Amino acid sequence: MSATSGQGLPGGSGDGTRAVRAGLPEPVRHEPTLPGPVFAAHFHLPGEVTGPYSYGRDDNPTWTLLERAIGELEAPGREGVETLVFASGMAAISSVLFSQLRAGDAVVLPDDGYQALPLVRTQLEAYGIEVRTAPTAGDAQLDVLDGAKLLWMETPSNPGLDVCDIRRLTEAAHARGALVAVDNTLATPLGQRPLELGADFSVASGTKQLTGHGDVLLGYVTGRDAEAMAAVRRWRKIVGAIAGPMEAWLAHRSIATLQLRVDRQNATALVLAEALRGRPEVTGLRYPGLADDPSHKVASQQMRRYGCVVSFTLPTRARADRFLDALRLVDDATSFGGVRSTAERRGRWGGDAVPDGFIRFSVGAEDPEDLVADVLRALDESSR
Numbered sequence: 488m489s490a491t492s493g494q495g496l497p498g499g500s501g502d503g504t505r506a507v508r509a510g511l512p513e514p515v516r517h518e519p520t521l522p523g524p525v526f527a528a529h530f531h532l533p534g535e536v537t538g539p540y541s542y543g544r545d546d547n548p549t550w551t552l553l554e555r556a557i558g559e560l561e562a563p564g565r566e567g568v569e570t571l572v573f574a575s576g577m578a579a580i581s582s583v584l585f586s587q588l589r590a591g592d593a594v595v596l597p598d599d600g601y602q603a604l605p606l607v608r609t610q611l612e613a614y615g616i617e618v619r620t621a622p623t624a625g626d627a628q629l630d631v632l633d634g635a636k637l638l639w640m641e642t643p644s645n646p647g648l649d650v651c652d653i654r655r656l657t658e659a660a661h662a663r664g665a666l667v668a669v670d671n672t673l674a675t676p677l678g679q680r681p682l683e684l685g686a687d688f689s690v691a692s693g694t695k696q697l698t699g700h701g702d703v704l705l706g707y708v709t710g711r712d713a714e715a716m717a718a719v720r721r722w723r724k725i726v727g728a729i730a731g732p733m734e735a736w737l738a739h740r741s742i743a744t745l746q747l748r749v750d751r752q753n754a755t756a757l758v759l760a761e762a763l764r765g766r767p768e769v770t771g772l773r774y775p776g777l778a779d780d781p782s783h784k785v786a787s788q789q790m791r792r793y794g795c796v797v798s799f800t801l802p803t804r805a806r807a808d809r810f811l812d813a814l815r816l817v818d819d820a821t822s823f824g825g826v827r828s829t830a831e832r833r834g835r836w837g838g839d840a841v842p843d844g845f846i847r848f849s850v851g852a853e854d855p856e857d858l859v860a861d862v863l864r865a866l867d868e869s870s871r
């Protein structure tokens with residue numbers, strides 16, 4: 488077989504086919520399919536500085552293969568798209584914001600996004616950047632776009648699972664000369680491809696469902712503007728927020744099963760959401776894949792899969808704590824997207840505007856009937 492990279496696959500290859508082959512190098516006799524991690528602080532470099540690899544903070548062959556893999560999933564078949572991997576999702580987010588914005592610029596951020604965004608906001612403001620905010624749903628971003636340099640969307644939002652119309656907001660932002668970045672963490676590139684919807688950057692935490700085993704911190708930026716991406720690359724070099732070769736290799740290995748995991752976890756998330764709908768103690772149930780969810784209409788226009796996170800509210804903090812305690816198949820832990828289900832009372836962090844009994848539930852790869860039975864039993868037990 489000659490075509491091994493995703494870009495070399497026959498046109499129209501499915502997500503599973505692309506996932507298992509994403510980023511693989513051309514086969515070399517007696518070499519492994521996916522070369523092992525390259526642990527190197529420096530590379531042989533006699534004479535002039537030429538060629539791709541010189542110093543380990545600038546580039547690494549293990550990153551190169553992973554970056555190719557992510558690019559093939561985020562923007563299949565697109566020329567001129569570049570992906571850069573980072574030490575974490577926050578490193579990736581910061582690389583875009585801090586490399587693109589200058590004192591005097593304005594940026595639009597979600598006011599209901601990932602809970603570290605307010606910390607980023609404070610830092611941006613300390614650098615003289617004006618930060619405007621808008622909720623994810625409802626198009627209020629349109630009212631604060633004039634004069635902005637960058638529009639940042641997080642869709643679906645974490646933890647509220649609201650969705651915004653990427654194409655519509657991107658067109659409006661571009662008409663005003665603003666760049667657009669989308670946090671694609673919750674959807675994964677198999678759920679949503681922001682660049683195809685017009686965005687300039689797709690940015691994500693690879694810590695979540697992309698890698699899916701709860702053992703790697705990683706982030707990435709995929710972008711199509713060469714100048715903007717050069718600035719993102721420069722930012723990575725000067726801040727040094729780089730992925731370790733082992734993490735990069737684990738991530739690449741995990742991507743081979745992305746479609747399997749995502750399809751299983753997302754299908755079970757829908758089953759769980761439907762089971763929760765029948766429970767009188769559950770309010771505020773959200774899952775973008777539910778036909779009557781407030782996010783569903785827009786989500787169904789731009790998402791190919793709806794994610795593995797379900798959120799809902801139990802009547803009190805004590806009830807939510809008892810529920811989490813009673814679960815046997817679900818770990819009380821933060822983060823999401825892993826093959827082992829996790830859930831947490833999100834209010835314990837203090838950073839999200841959610842009720843005390845709000846639960847963010849990340850559906851894993853357990854058998855759906857086992858998971859649903861565990862959740863329903865834990866709901867029953869927590870009522871006592």
Ligand SMILES: Cc1ncc(COP(=O)(O)O)c(C=O)c1O
Nearest residue numbers: 575576577601645672692694705
């Ligand atoms: C939507 C979203 N973006 C970014 C991040 C940050 O990612 P990381 O923890 O890999 O830095 C998270 C983490 O939970 C997230 O949920």
